[in-house]
Amino acid sequence: MLSPHENKLEKLDPFYRPSAPKQKTSAEIISEARNALRMVKTQRPFTPQQEQRKLFGVGSSRTPENRPPSTFSLHASSFESSDSRPISGTRLSPLELKPKAPASPNTEQDPCLSFPRPPVDPAKMRRISSARARLFRAASQGPLLPDRSLPPAEAKKLVESKGAVLMGDSMVNINGICLTKPKTLSHARSHPLQLTYDGGFRETQEQEMFKEAASLPSHLQSGGAQGKRCVTTSSCLGSWDLGGSETKAVSKGNLREKDAEKAADEAFWNTRIIPLLHELEKEENIETICAACTQLHHALEEGNLLGNKFKRRSILLKTLYKLVDVDSDLLSLKLAKIILALKVSRKNLLNACKLIFKISRNEKNDSLIQSDSILESLLEVLRSEDLQTNTEAFLYCTGAIKFLSGNPSFLSEMISRGVVEILMSLIKEINENTVARGACPPDSGHLLVQVTATLRNLVDSPLARTKLLGISALPQLCTVMELCMGDKDVCTNVARIFSKLTSYRDCCAALASCSRCYALFLNLIDKYQKQQDVVVRVVFILGNLTAKSNQAREQLCRERGSVQSLLALFRAFHHLDVRASPARAQGAAVPRPPSEAEAVLVKLTRVLANLAIHPRVGPALAADPRLVSLLLSTLEYKSLEDCEELVINTTATINNLSFYQVKNSVIRDKKLYIAELLLKLLGSRNMDGVLEAVRVFGNLSQDHEICDFIVQHNVHKFMIALLEVKHQDVCFSACGVLLNLTVDKDKRGLLKEGGGIKKLVDCLREFGPTDWQLACLVCKTLWNFSENITNASLCFGDEDTKTLLDLLSSFLDEELALDGSFDQDLKNYHKLHWETEFKPVAQQLLSRIQRHHTFLEPLPIPSC
Template sequence: MASVERKQEKQGPFYRGYGIRRQTSAEIVTEARRSLRTLQTRRPFTPREEHRQLFGGSARTRDGRPPSSFSLHARNFDAPDSRPNSGTRLSPLEHKSRFPVSPDEDCSKGVPKPPAEQKDKRGGAGGGARTRLVRARSLMIIPSVMQHDANDPRTEGVDEAISSTNPPQHEPFHLHSSSKQEKMEQSSKHIPNKHRPNEHSRTPRPSSADLSPGKGTKRDAERGRRDSTGSDETVFWTSEVLPVLEMFESVALGGTVSKETMERLCDACTGLHNVLSENGMLGKRFKNRSSVLRALFRLIDLGSDRLNLTLAKLILELDVSGNNLLNICKLVFKISRNSKNDSLFQDNGVIDSLLSVIQREDFSSSGEIVLYCTGSLKLLSGNSALTRLLLAKDFIPVSLQLSQHLIQITDPKASPTPDQHNISGHILVQVTAALRNVADLSESRAAFLSSSVFSTLCAVIDRHRDDQDVCLNVARIFSKLSSYAECCCALAETSSCYRLFLALLCKHSRKQALVVRLLFTLGNLAARSDQARQRICEEERSIDVLLELFQNYLRVPRDKPDEDEDVLIKLIRVLANLSIHPVIGSALASNTLCVQLLLKVMEVRSVEESAELVVNASTTINNLSFYQSESSVIRVQHKHVSELLLRLLLSSNMDAMLEATRVFGNLSQIEEVQRFIIRNKVHRFVVALLDSKNPDVCFSACGVLTNLSVDPTGRSVINQEGAVHKLIDCLRDFGPQDWFLAAQVCQTLWNCTDEAEGREEFAQELLEILCLYSDQKALQWPSSDDIKAYQEACWELEFLPVAEMLKKRMRRYANLPETICDTS
């Protein structure tokens, strides 16, 4: 009877992955997941720009790209915003004002009185002829008495006159100072606008339609409403706006302005903005808007960033256009270049105005305006507080909309001009750089996921493949976001990304910063799912592209070896993660060039100098060695591989030793490799690893020992090193926490205890542990239902079958009855 039981017990040795029953496909996949591991690595470091510029560290040539540095003065602005572009500009007069610095001093002293205007001999200032004779200096007068209706033909000439002159350089705005003029102004306030004596106006003759029956009442009512509105605006101008402009006028340019005066100017400018906003006078609805703008433009020459930003906010909301809008956007950009001014943007609200300009401006005619707006936002996004402010103001959807617009304009079907394509690229550099900074915020991920950001960014790099700056910024965005599971899954669903990444790797193979980020993103995608791995390899020449890069960066010496090594680390990680797919892994294991390049890394690089690179290469070798087909290059070259692994075992790097042990765990099924291990005393290192407190290390060591103990010679050698006692300690320490490891330890013990000498010494101890671990009720299980169900399944399917067999053997060794700790 005993001999029959003995014969039934003798089922043969355990190999790693060998079971007592035929495994299901699900179990095979589970086992493969334990043996093949995805590689993780650090995300490429993106340094902050030391100098805030439009194109910091750009690959663009300086010729043809907009400047980051420039000077702006009041003379650069068109005094009346509504002035048509004549194409001819007069040079400013070389004249310096002599106004007192203090606003308390009398501004009228020393200011020459303008000569009395001569009446037209024909009795009136007819239309445009008279207005063209108005001198430039007289147009600098704030027209407090020149209230007119923009739709009234009688004032058309006045509008044209005001709209056709620029203020001279440093020329102050003047109020009338003569007593005669003051009396005229005071008397004019009591005369209705249409009845004021005005030598420049002519009463229009009523038409026959106006005199027809039934028309007079309606016309009179409309005129009455218009006059009432004009009168209200006159009172508003005199009481609310004019005092502020007079304060602006009292400040002299060219000297030093006190801090207190600057504070008053900022407060006054803010107050003026509030007053205009409350009365609905922002935009272009205010009839005296040109006068306000001239006064605001003048203050720019004071050179205060705080004041200029306050001015810019108000000027932008007065809806300037053309050259003035461009210069204001340049002014804001100039202020944003100084990081010390970041706090000014938090309290100013100009960011809203910039976003509004981006959304409403027509790119085809205002490309440079949009460029400096987005450039300012890019620089501000380098500040984490302002980045959160941009995120709260929906910067991501605004950027997405702008990018889509730029994509449409540069569509080859739309036949874009070279200038349109260039300015589009310049703008996208700013937009993508700002999005790159926003992507650093964890709270931004929801916004990136809720919009079609990934597909739009793929379209951007597809349209601008030649633009290294745009491609690099987008690659930086993807490398950051793909580090997070939900964003990586969303990118994996963007089918065009795989083709684009491989195309850019071919086109910009020498651009290290771009290549390393594309490879990092591909490695993240390949780490997620078999579907992503399959999509990568389905692209034409995908593996060839990766191996060509591998050859170039491994063999060609470069100026920056550290950057080359980072490329190799990310590239090998892609190969390691792709190899988890069974079809792809088998193909890579049979690819001679792939295996030779990996082995060359282990040959020419030392683990002491390039630890991560060498460890990644050995991990990829481990994944490929899992596939045992006859065409496997690793199994064919097992001798050379074993020699390289021995170098890693002798190193002081624990990660390298662990990876070498894992590869030996797969290759030690080959008899020649077993003899190599024993001949070079590798088994001593492996047995010593059992003392490690790391379960992964113990698991890998058990794999090697399981295969070595199949042969009686190998079993004897490892038992001499005290392997059995160390295995029992591993089972006691790690069993309840890792049932996979417990099953592997039991398999190794099964092989090592076959007719072992001194078995009475360990049989009783091992039996007690096995009896305890075989009692499901005696074990402590996790409180989480999901984790408990998973561990119970592992315990039942992986550990218990091997433990029951080993218990029967230990009872026999200890001469104990079969009923001892019988869990059945």
């Protein structure tokens, strides 16, 4: 006689039926996800490498007329001979007072006066310091020149009234201004040498006068009537006050120091630089010239002569420019490296970047570039030069870096030198300039193509991805797409970057947290709906974002028109694929890569399958007749041989939608038609396709009509046969279908066909210790099957009964059941499912078998 508790157990409903609503445990949620809802994986869209290195690839949206050239010729004449004259963007206002040209001097009255001289020859520049020293020594004696604007008597009276010392009857008149002795010196100090347009120096009129006086013959300085008019006597030296003897000592010390530095620079130039320049001018052979260039660079670096402050820089550059015509990539690299180190600007900077770009187009030169450290020179241009002034130079500079980034051997060096930070700084500056102007200029757009293409190559490195996350680069990249929505090349490159980044969990989470990215991606889908290379990557990104984040699924569906945009894209490429299918059907049945339309549909069905996991989004999608119609149409004209991934993803989407038991579900309305389409998949040799079809049957078989369909078409026999596959997921799904069949009492006997009971027991023995969810399903199926049991041996068979008793007893022993070689996290996971799912069902099943099992053998039937 059964106890009240045992009677209660006997009256339990089949396990698949839902009980009263209660809060689900984590194990139940995981179990449901495994039973019905499943994330879909897919491969990242393939981007073929360009056969030729160009600024813009073959698929660029820019026409040859609207983009900078990738091929050009460079010669010595392309460089400017002088790079020192600064550019002024502002027109200078004219002088208010125009100086008057002096009248023709009267040599008899003014023997010391002469016209301004032409610019001083560069070879005489070293005399300027000594000339200035003599100038101040002479000026300290008093004014040097008479003023022609006043009669001698009046001039003498005017000067004496102010306490000035006058030599004879003369005083100084400079540009119409009468100067006393102190003013004369201060004016000379405040008017330095002026730079002329030809690169030399021009002295002011006053300085020429003082220089001429200082260079007079000694007999004019020592005495005589003429000498007294021009030079003061030595006895007057002490009357000049320069601030005391201390100031004099400091000034003399500084002058001696400067003279010593000049002498040292002169010696270094003559002994180290001049011989190397002579070597370069010989042009004997390439090896000699390249070696001389290397020595020259080291010498300039040693002498601290690099940069744009060196006075003889123009001489160096002229010599280097002449060698550009020599046909040698190695020499051109060395020349470009020195030219950039000398901080050229404007056209010369552009041509130096073009020179390196031209050489980097040939992959064979990568080793030369790497051995000569040209990369650092290119990065220094991006770091130090002004973007607005040198946009075209930046274009060819980043173009060369882009080519090098395609070579894996350069990645580590690039990242260690800060290329990620430099490129993101450029992007940020371009974004700010675009916002300020209201539009992205074409030259900035060309530059962005190179920068984003370089980043696309760099993100293959884990270190580069870490740096991008560290500097919060993903929002800036979103801004680029937002501001350059009309530039297909830029959008494609950024989409390629995101498609790589979102393949990694941390990068995917960082982009998913950027809330404005969802609207941005939907806008791109709407704008470039017919551009396969753009939308296939955008949809792939959305698939990555929605794969593991319920929040991302919800945020995407919250965007206005999100589902409509996805369905419009589905419809457009579905029609393209349908039109292309007959043509492909005429060809040989051989494996082939997916077509462009198929590639988009594969990624798109994955997004839809992921969205269906959301408990609020899934029911709405299941009730959308447009979506269900497109999915069923895909299964109608597609086979696993045509496009395996598309068929599997489509079936997975139907599986997720069939999970929801809602009244207005289109999936439920068309369940029988879906079951017929699934038969085609069950008959294939593709196990992945078979598994997806079985999963759909697992959801649909909760309906009695589908159960009748399964029996009518002998699908149950196929499910029993799948138990022998020894694949956990396949056995799990097949066991789920059999469990739903055993709910109907009339169909429980079907388990004995094909040895179903034995195969279930074998699954329990094989997978129990490693998969307690599968073990739970087996126990539930056997529980339903043995509902009206009177004798366990008659129900399960003697051998299977004994096996079940042994297995259930050992599996219910916690120490034995959980004594696996797992890490702590996995052990906790197994313990959770063992306690919440397997243990309650296994205890009930074991108790039932023990009650209805006897070890007594039945007596034989007596003979008559």
